[in-house]
Amino acid sequence: MTEATPMGTEIDNVLPHSADKRWFGKSGAMIGLIEIILLVMGALAPLALPDYITIYATRVLVLCLFALSFDLVWGYAGILSLGQSLFFGIGGYAVALIARDANIASIFVVLPLGMVVGLVAALLLAGFLLLGRHPTSVVFVSLGTMTGAYAADRFARGSQYLGGQNGIPSIQLMTIGHYELSEGPVFYYLALGILVFFYLLCRFMLRSQFGLALAGLRESEQRIAFFGYRAQHLKAIIFAVSGAIAGVAGSLYAFHEGFVWTNMLGVVMSTQVVLYVLFGGSGTLIGAVIGTLVIEALGYWLSNAFQDIWPIILGLLLLLVIMFRPAGLISFVVSERERVGSFGRPVRRGGHGSA
Amino acid sequence: MSRDGQQINRRRFLHNFAFLSTAIATGPGSWVIRPEWANAAEGSVKIGIATDLTGSLAFNGNTDANVARMLVKEINDAGGLLGRPVELLIEDTASNESVAVGNVRKLIQRDKVDLVVGGIASSMRNAIKDVIISRGKTLYIYPQAYEGKECMPYLFCTGPVPAQNCDKFIPWLIQNGGKRFALPGSNYIWPQTINAYAKTVIEKHGGEVIFEEYYPTDQVDFSETVSRVVSNKVDVVFNTIIPPGVGSFFKQLYQAGFSKNGGRVGCVYYDENLLDMNQFEEIEGLASSLDYYKSLTAEDPVSARIQSAYEKQFPGKFRFSAGSAATGVYRGLKLWEAAVKEAGTVERDAVAAALDHAKIAEGPGGPAEMVPGKRHCRMKMYIGVAKNGQYQIASRSGGLVEPKEC
Numbered sequence: 116m117t118e119a120t121p122m123g124t125e126i127d128n129v130l131p132h133s134a135d136k137r138w139f140g141k142s143g144a145m146i147g148l149i150e151i152i153l154l155v156m157g158a159l160a161p162l163a164l165p166d167y168i169t170i171y172a173t174r175v176l177v178l179c180l181f182a183l184s185f186d187l188v189w190g191y192a193g194i195l196s197l198g199q200s201l202f203f204g205i206g207g208y209a210v211a212l213i214a215r216d217a218n219i220a221s222i223f224v225v226l227p228l229g230m231v232v233g234l235v236a237a238l239l240l241a242g243f244l245l246l247g248r249h250p251t252s253v254v255f256v257s258l259g260t261m262t263g264a265y266a267a268d269r270f271a272r273g274s275q276y277l278g279g280q281n282g283i284p285s286i287q288l289m290t291i292g293h294y295e296l297s298e299g300p301v302f303y304y305l306a307l308g309i310l311v312f313f314y315l316l317c318r319f320m321l322r323s324q325f326g327l328a329l330a331g332l333r334e335s336e337q338r339i340a341f342f343g344y345r346a347q348h349l350k351a352i353i354f355a356v357s358g359a360i361a362g363v364a365g366s367l368y369a370f371h372e373g374f375v376w377t378n379m380l381g382v383v384m385s386t387q388v389v390l391y392v393l394f395g396g397s398g399t400l401i402g403a404v405i406g407t408l409v410i411e412a413l414g415y416w417l418s419n420a421f422q423d424i425w426p427i428i429l430g431l432l433l434l435l436v437i438m439f440r441p442a443g444l445i446s447f448v449v450s451e452r453e454r455v456g457s458f459g460r461p462v463r464r465g466g467h468g469s470a
Numbered sequence: 471m472s473r474d475g476q477q478i479n480r481r482r483f484l485h486n487f488a489f490l491s492t493a494i495a496t497g498p499g500s501w502v503i504r505p506e507w508a509n510a511a512e513g514s515v516k517i518g519i520a521t522d523l524t525g526s527l528a529f530n531g532n533t534d535a536n537v538a539r540m541l542v543k544e545i546n547d548a549g550g551l552l553g554r555p556v557e558l559l560i561e562d563t564a565s566n567e568s569v570a571v572g573n574v575r576k577l578i579q580r581d582k583v584d585l586v587v588g589g590i591a592s593s594m595r596n597a598i599k600d601v602i603i604s605r606g607k608t609l610y611i612y613p614q615a616y617e618g619k620e621c622m623p624y625l626f627c628t629g630p631v632p633a634q635n636c637d638k639f640i641p642w643l644i645q646n647g648g649k650r651f652a653l654p655g656s657n658y659i660w661p662q663t664i665n666a667y668a669k670t671v672i673e674k675h676g677g678e679v680i681f682e683e684y685y686p687t688d689q690v691d692f693s694e695t696v697s698r699v700v701s702n703k704v705d706v707v708f709n710t711i712i713p714p715g716v717g718s719f720f721k722q723l724y725q726a727g728f729s730k731n732g733g734r735v736g737c738v739y740y741d742e743n744l745l746d747m748n749q750f751e752e753i754e755g756l757a758s759s760l761d762y763y764k765s766l767t768a769e770d771p772v773s774a775r776i777q778s779a780y781e782k783q784f785p786g787k788f789r790f791s792a793g794s795a796a797t798g799v800y801r802g803l804k805l806w807e808a809a810v811k812e813a814g815t816v817e818r819d820a821v822a823a824a825l826d827h828a829k830i831a832e833g834p835g836g837p838a839e840m841v842p843g844k845r846h847c848r849m850k851m852y853i854g855v856a857k858n859g860q861y862q863i864a865s866r867s868g869g870l871v872e873p874k875e876c
Contacts, residue, residue, distance in 0.1 A: 167579030171572050269686070273657055280658035282567070284596035285604065285622075297605065373600040376567050376593050383566065418562050418573060423532075426524050426564065 233362015282376030396443025525565025613798025648705020
């Protein structure tokens with residue numbers, strides 16, 4: 116347990132301690148421990164759960180991947196991308212179209228396609244929002260991404276080719292060779308595998324020098340700029356990576372749910388993902404996963420138990436956590452120091468050296 | 471829930487209250503209504519309702535769920551279906567397709583229902599139909615008025631479609647308004663499809679379309695549209711703008727003196743619930759084309775019986791009206807009941823085959839029957855004209871109107 120640090124003061128507290136972090140120190144083991152516990156639970160879940168919950172859980176895993184992509188940009192690069200759903204939705208629409216019009220549903224085509232489409236869309240948006248001649252403000256980027264998502268939503272609603280407001284239904288099943296991947300344990304393990312793969316990729320990336328620069332960027336963009344980093348380029352790179360991951364999540368989602376619709380592109384999805392990460396705790400990767408799991412599980416249970424008012428109860432719970440635990444659920448077990456993470460070689464004894 | 475009489479007394483209240491609190495406390499699989507049944511052990515027939523209990527369409531969804539509750543109670547009180555009790559399972563689609571798919575899967579995979587009725591928006595139908603039909607191997611009835619063109623096997627539509635909305639309505643509008651039409655609509659599929667159909671009917675009957683325009687669904691200022699209507703001397707505004715914009719559109723039309731100068735507003739989906747959105751003088755003379763109006767209760771004893779039974783059980787704010795798909799749910803469940811009785815089983819293919827030509831003699835607004843091979847419903851249609859906040863029936867279709875779909 117740690118003291119509840121208000122968001123504002125973190126910035127000043129955190130940096131001087133950075134060198135103090137250990138990969139697996141006394142207090143540094145929590146994240147790794149949680150990761151392992153969750154992975155084991157995830158791997159065993161289908162054995163214990165009835166099929167229909169496994170299918171629900173598959174969907175949640177895909178949403179975890181989406182939340183992961185948002186945590187990358189928000190928790191690590193400090194970009195509040197209010198239009199993350201744009202990349203999720205565009206990935207979904209791309210694979211839905213290729214399945215509908217070209218009759219291609221092979222996993223080896225559709226997932227890379229979703230990824231590339233998400234990547235390209237994110238690069239284009241980043242080029243516009245981040246790589247201008249002058250550095251752009253946080254608010255500008257937030258509103259810019261939101262506008263992008265909103266515009267895409269509107270466009271899809273008006274386009275007959277994209278199915279308009281009704282979306283594209285009846286997407287065929289994804290195939291691996293001749294095997295058709297219907298919902299169930301197999302799809303679950305596929306989603307779990309993909310989630311773990313991207314999780315490890317992100318983790319590796321964020322623990323590298325690149326991640327260190329990002330952490331610096333999040334805490335104080337000016338200092339990083341003075342060190343000679345091109346802050347805007349760093350942001351654009353992470354933004355693009357995050358777009359690619361969201362694209363993969365979107366294409367998995369499209370095949371699992373069997374349809375795509377305009378809200379996948381618009382504010383409904385992008386606010387949902389902000390909530391997942393806010394609830395779980397940003398900037399730890401695993402917080403995003405926990406937030407998604409808890410919100411979706413709560414939603415599932417509440418919509419059974421309190422059918423008429425469940426969104427209100429869920430909303431109140433979210434509000435309570437965010438009011439009293441601004442750093443999210445993860446802050447109950449992971450200290451602020453650990454959240455920031457450690458970089459480079461482990462230091463034997465902590466001292467207040469420079470980062 | 472219980473069969474101990476209709477009046478609400480203290481004991482009944484306590485009974486219901488206890489049931490409700492248990493349901494809340496234990497968090498049952500669903501909002502299950504279990505009949506007190508002698509042979510429940512044989513296994514019940516399960517009907518799943520997937521509708522928007524929360525979210526932007528909750529107003530409609532709760533009405534639909536109530537209609538299903540009422541009908542299932544009636545069926546059980548009358549001895550059930552095939553000698554088995556009917557169990558109703560209601561899931562929330564939350565006006566959110568992503569949530570809906572998860573919840574509909576509960577109905578299909580966990581509860582293994584024999585039928586799903588529900589979905590209000592077309593996007594919702596598209597989202598859940600695969601879960602129900604292709605992947606779930608279950609029968610699906612979609613009760614809402616919609617733009618047509620849904621021809622998937624095992625998907626039966628029991629609400630009116632553009633042909634039923636327009637075939638009688640447009641000639642009536644020409645007679646009672648004029649030949650110059652304006653077609654303003656919200657920018658999505660339903661207005662576009664129904665306007666495309668309306669246009670052919672207008673031209674066939676010697677009318678002309680002055681302009682056809684689409685606006686974002688959240689636009690609320692229509693002064694430019696209104697001035698085009700006035701300056702082009704439009705006789706009939708055939709409106710497909712949806713709430714919330716439609717309220718201010720009608721207000722602005724009224725303020726411009728459109729109906730005072732002899733103009734006529736037609737709007738096919740406008741039911742009694744929506745009349746309350748405006749001051750009554752603003753929508754005086756508005757004509758609507760629906761399969762049911764509450765004022766029919768004065769002339770049709772069947773409608774009167776259904777309406778009063780509903781109001782007795784559900785006196786709250788969710789009113790029985792055509793626009794909320796309440797009539798479609800009623801028709802759908804009754805047709806399905808007839809089909810199950812004919813088939814003698816709840817097995818999907820047998821029921822679908824019987825449902826294909828099912829008929830009911832009594833329903834809200836009149837009888838209804840499926841068009842064989844088309845999976846759409848013939849029904850009576852009515853034209854209502856708003857007068858001081860009430861609809862008066864201005865015209866009745868002679869017989870059942872063809873859906874002309876598929």
